Amino acid sequence: MLTHFLALFLLAVPGGGAHNFIINQQPPLIHSSAGGSPITSSHIKLRDGRHLAYREYGVPKEKAKYKIVVVHGFDSSKNETFPASEELVQELGICFVSFDRAGYGDSDPHPTRTVRSESMDIDELAYQLKLGPKFYLIGTSMGGYSAYSCLKYIPQRLSGVVLLVPAVNYWWPSLPADVSESAFKKLSIMNQQSFWVAHNLPFLFCGWMKQNFFKTSPAITGIGVPETTCKPDLELINHNQRPVNGTDAVKRKSTHDAVYESLCRDVMVVFSNWEFDPLQMKNPFPNKEASVHLWSNVEDEMCQIEIQRHVVKKLPWVRYHETPSGGHNFFANDGWGDKIIKTLLLGDEVKSQMHI
Numbered sequence: 001m002l003t004h005f006l007a008l009f010l011l012a013v014p015g016g017g018a019h020n021f022i023i024n025q026q027p028p029l030i031h032s033s034a035g036g037s038p039i040t041s042s043h044i045k046l047r048d049g050r051h052l053a054y055r056e057y058g059v060p061k062e063k064a065k066y067k068i069v070v071v072h073g074f075d076s077s078k079n080e081t082f083p084a085s086e087e088l089v090q091e092l093g094i095c096f097v098s099f100d101r102a103g104y105g106d107s108d109p110h111p112t113r114t115v116r117s118e119s120m121d122i123d124e125l126a127y128q129l130k131l132g133p134k135f136y137l138i139g140t141s142m143g144g145y146s147a148y149s150c151l152k153y154i155p156q157r158l159s160g161v162v163l164l165v166p167a168v169n170y171w172w173p174s175l176p177a178d179v180s181e182s183a184f185k186k187l188s189i190m191n192q193q194s195f196w197v198a199h200n201l202p203f204l205f206c207g208w209m210k211q212n213f214f215k216t217s218p219a220i221t222g223i224g225v226p227e228t229t230c231k232p233d234l235e236l237i238n239h240n241q242r243p244v245n246g247t248d249a250v251k252r253k254s255t256h257d258a259v260y261e262s263l264c265r266d267v268m269v270v271f272s273n274w275e276f277d278p279l280q281m282k283n284p285f286p287n288k289e290a291s292v293h294l295w296s297n298v299e300d301e302m303c304q305i306e307i308q309r310h311v312v313k314k315l316p317w318v319r320y321h322e323t324p325s326g327g328h329n330f331f332a333n334d335g336w337g338d339k340i341i342k343t344l345l346l347g348d349e350v351k352s353q354m355h356i
Contacts, residue, residue, distance in 0.1 A: 041078070041106040044128045052125055053106035054078060054099040064095035066345055067131045069122060072098060073141030074167075074266055075222070077105040082138065083337030092345060097135075099125055101146070103261035113265055115274045119149035123157060134290075136344060138162040141303065141328065145169075145270050148278045151292065155284030160344050163294040163318070165328050167270050168307045171199050174279035174314065175307065183304040190215045199271040206260050219302065220263055230301045232327035279310075283317040293343060295321045295331070302328045 139147025144166020
């Protein structure tokens, strides 16, 4: 069906339009180059010459007992603070390090970005900031694929990991067709079409998001969010507790230069054919030297619960925490940020429904 739809779309593009549709992509701007935006944030220079902007908050890292790297989600940035109370941060001695992922905010784009390259950026960031031989990691939403990458490629650097409502890929090789199809069909038709193009025809994706013949993914554009967002997430938006998908100035800042190298690239990477199958990963911590936690929510319409449940069935070494209400952004509600941090650092058991 989607193949027929795409063929119809390409035929509908006026003469010569299909060619422009495929190749009409602006070259990425390097912040430090002529014509690029000035870098206004603290940053490091990676081995390949790219700049990666970062932010430290909480207890100064020189005095901190715990150092946590936070990987932001889709259409976000380093400026989004993890919702832990100041009292807990000071009591435990936590230094948070957040950074703009490649193409976002003040970080240079990475046109050849892959799932694996995410872990390489994080490893080098931690090394240059002297976070020590090991650090903790929290990957939120789209930042979840970065966390999976770190578990695969740099587990020796990790003291513990949180996969917080992590992004899913409907085309993971080991994901059963019935589970994948059930979750995929729950998406709006606009999201289905856009994600299908991102996976099957990534060279068309940028043009797809620019065209006006058909409606595109509201999850990416932020247009039509109320029609595709669950009630709890909408309540958070309305109460200004935590904006969702491109609805505030902080997130708009995250993509001020190159939407293609931030939002579109993110979608293409997460729905690409990964270098590894996360559902087939062996326990990277066989001696229990670190713990891995996956937090999900029953009402999450962005990263569906049935896929998260299947992930933890395949990965019994992942500790699963399922919350019954609150949606994709449940952790923005009062107290959840502290519970997540305590569970990661102290091993506190938090009341949650378990469906494994």
